Amino acid sequence: MQTMQTTSFRTEHLSVFYGQYEAVKNISLNFPEQSVTALIGPSGCGKSTFLRSLNRMNDEISQAKIKGRIWIDGVDINDPSTDVIQLRQKIGMVWQKPNPFYKSIYENIAFGPKYHGIKNKKQLDEIVESSLRKAALWDEVKDRLKQSALSLSGGQQQRLCIARALSVNPRILLLDEPASALDPVSTSKIEELIVELKKELSIVIVTHNMQQAARISDYTAYFYLGTLMEHNETEIIFTNPDNAMTQEYISGRFG
Numbered sequence: 001m002q003t004m005q006t007t008s009f010r011t012e013h014l015s016v017f018y019g020q021y022e023a024v025k026n027i028s029l030n031f032p033e034q035s036v037t038a039l040i041g042p043s044g045c046g047k048s049t050f051l052r053s054l055n056r057m058n059d060e061i062s063q064a065k066i067k068g069r070i071w072i073d074g075v076d077i078n079d080p081s082t083d084v085i086q087l088r089q090k091i092g093m094v095w096q097k098p099n100p101f102y103k104s105i106y107e108n109i110a111f112g113p114k115y116h117g118i119k120n121k122k123q124l125d126e127i128v129e130s131s132l133r134k135a136a137l138w139d140e141v142k143d144r145l146k147q148s149a150l151s152l153s154g155g156q157q158q159r160l161c162i163a164r165a166l167s168v169n170p171r172i173l174l175l176d177e178p179a180s181a182l183d184p185v186s187t188s189k190i191e192e193l194i195v196e197l198k199k200e201l202s203i204v205i206v207t208h209n210m211q212q213a214a215r216i217s218d219y220t221a222y223f224y225l226g227t228l229m230e231h232n233e234t235e236i237i238f239t240n241p242d243n244a245m246t247q248e249y250i251s252g253r254f255g
């Protein structure tokens with residue numbers, strides 16, 4: 001019998017600075033396995049900054065610095081010995097705007113596995129098919145794998161980007177408003193997909209859509225001005241939050 005791979009993932013007193021400005025302040029948050037954690041809060045409160053730091057995307061921003069720790073399976077991801085490419089294999093990310101490579105549908109998915117050394121065509125074919133199936137896109141593209149990824153609709157491109165992230169077998173998926181640029185039908189497909197994917201992964205999603213957070217997440221973290229105001233099971237946050245500001249935000253009274 002195959003045993004489920006386990007992964008522990010958490011931040012400990014994490015702060016993120018842009019120069020002197022502290023955009024994320026001392027946040028300790030645990031991301032349980034096989035669950036979705038939604039990060040919510042008004043514009044500019046540090047959600048994306050926090051999310052990007054979770055797989056070191058902030059490394060690309062020269063003035064961004066972090067304090068505190070991010071632990072994956074007991075390893076500090078910012079330790080100098082951490083290989084960032086390997087880290088991003090374990091912790092995949094999908095952005096708000098679909099960003100497929102200017103390549104075929106097949107090559108978008110095969111790119112990561114090839115980069116990590118898989119050369120066998122049959123093996124690559126299998127990975128492409130299974131990744132597209134997991135992203136609920138296979139049936140729509142199986143007869144046009146050689147076509148450009150840019151020939152797909154926006155919603156299909158976003159599922160392709162999710163399939164691309166899945167192709168290297170991540171343990172964690174970071175999603176930064178993955179459906180905000182999509183129509184309602186594509187949005188509900190992405191939401192269904194997230195609920196399906198959490199059976200194997202831990203997912204962290206930034207969303208401005210309160211209904212979406214309530215529908216798909218197990219835990220919700222409410223950010224305000226860079227601090228974590230409240231974190232709890234989503235049901236509690238949406239029915240009986242501790243903090244009056246959380247209540248006001250989720251009921252649309254500010255933000």
Ligand SMILES: Nc1ncnc2c1ncn2[C@@H]1O[C@H](COP(=O)(O)OP(=O)(O)OP(=O)(O)O)[C@@H](O)[C@H]1O
Nearest residue numbers: 018023041042043044045046047048049050061206
């Ligand atoms: N590259 C950057 N350089 C300097 N400051 C930045 C940078 N990126 C973000 N900030 C600042 O950090 C703060 C947090 O921004 P961030 O984008 O993380 O917030 P957010 O909650 O994700 O906002 P939104 O919901 O509007 O996407 C903001 O004040 C923003 O102006």
